[in-house]
Amino acid sequence: MAMKPRGAFVRSGKVKDIYKIDDNHLLFYFTDRVSAFDVVLPSTIPRKGEVLNKLSAYWFETLGVPHHMVALEGSNGMLVKTMKMIPVECVVRGYLYGSLFERFSKGEVSLPVERVLAAKLPQPYFDPTTKSEVKDEPITEAEIVREGRMTAAETAEVKNSTFAIYETMNRRAAAAGFILADLKLEFGRRDGRVILGDSIGPDEFRMWPADKYAPGKSQDSYDKQPVRDWLISVGYRDKLEKARKAGEPVPPPPLLPQDLIDLVSGRYIHIYETFTGKKL
Ligand SMILES: Nc1ncnc2c1ncn2[C@@H]1O[C@H](COP(=O)(O)OP(=O)(O)OP(=O)(O)O)[C@@H](O)[C@H]1O
Ligand SMILES: [Mg+2]
Structure with a gap:
């Protein structure tokens, strides 16, 4: 209730x-x-x-x-x-997908993989972004330290912790027949310590059914990805990027079709029930 x-x-x-x-x-x-x-x-x-x-x-x-x-x-x-949030989104990626695939394609990041959509990376990749009111942007570990977002020691600690959490969650995903493709975590400061905050759900990760996984194509995704894919397919993403580049206001986003809403709702519930073993 x-x-x-x-x-x-x-x-x-x-x-x-x-x-x-x-x-x-x-x-x-x-x-x-x-x-x-x-x-x-x-x-x-x-x-x-x-x-x-x-x-x-x-x-x-x-x-x-x-x-x-x-x-x-x-x-x-x-x-x-209540915590003082660290102004970094700690993203870890196991696969070449989403904005990492786009940045890799443009030559903005170098990784030891072929340019194949959804290719598995040889090892998880720490890919932090800023926490912005407008749009989160990639940031390097050196920039995190230089801009005073975290000390070098904190950056190393948070990175290790992000990898460890990703590994734990991905092991559990594998046992449930899923692949945890990537994950976003937020940490904050509390009593002189850095601890995990915010939330962890299908808004924060990409979860692919393992039996349908195949590199070279877009993946069936039990998270927000079908919403992103639909917005791209109707041209909203392009319109938004153009407006942002021109410094214009955000164009009004479209209503989602009912079948997409139902699909995504069902997939969120499915992920909850699969991992917890409980009915929602
Ligand atoms: N323990 C905490 N103490 C204070 N703030 C927190 C804590 N955990 C998470 N937050 C912050 O609370 C907000 C959660 O709301 P939500 O995820 O809807 O916001 P958002 O739109 O992602 O973030 P923002 O509004 O900052 O752009 C985020 O800004 C997150 O960083
Ligand atoms: Mg949030």
Whole structure:
């Protein structure tokens, strides 16, 4: 059951609404909003918020790493410890896909693989981005340190932790018949330590059914990818990139077709149920 969140409203992120409970605690309310290419879409995906909330809780409880979660509150609420977030999105990729494939194709990154869409990388690749209000941009480890986002020691720690979490999650994915293609984590500072924050669900990763995996084509994806693919197919992505380059306002995103909404909702629920072994 969706509960009315308590606390004082702080702000709405793209997906979560944030409430302040006290000086040390926030309440995240996971909505059904969906964003793609850093734009919030006018359609919502039924039960997406509940999946992200409860699946995040599952990962926090079972990964065995320090995290910010205190407790679940109802179906869409999570009480967390307030942190000072590190302004870096810690992306790790096991496969040449999405924006990494595009950047690799343009020669912006060099990797020891052939230019084949969805090719498995010889080893997971740490591919951090900035956390931006407008659009997250790739950033190097050297830039992270130079810009004062993290110290060199913190950068190394967070990178190792990101790899370790990816490995754990990918092992569990493999056991469930999936491939964890990539993953985005956020860390924050709390009591002088760097700990895992934010959320971990199909908004934060790409999950491919292993039996359908084949390099050289776009993959069936149990996450937000069908939404991105549809926006690309109707030309919205191109329009958005052009507007951004020209410094123009974001063009209004289109409503998603109902069959796509149903497909994505079903896939989010499927991923939750597969990993937790529970019915949503
Ligand atoms: N423990 C925490 N304490 C404070 N902030 C947190 C914590 N965990 C995550 N956050 C931040 O809360 C926000 C979560 O909301 P959501 O994911 O919807 O926002 P977003 O749109 O991705 O981010 P933003 O609004 O910053 O661009 C993010 O900015 C995230 O970095
Ligand atoms: Mg977010």
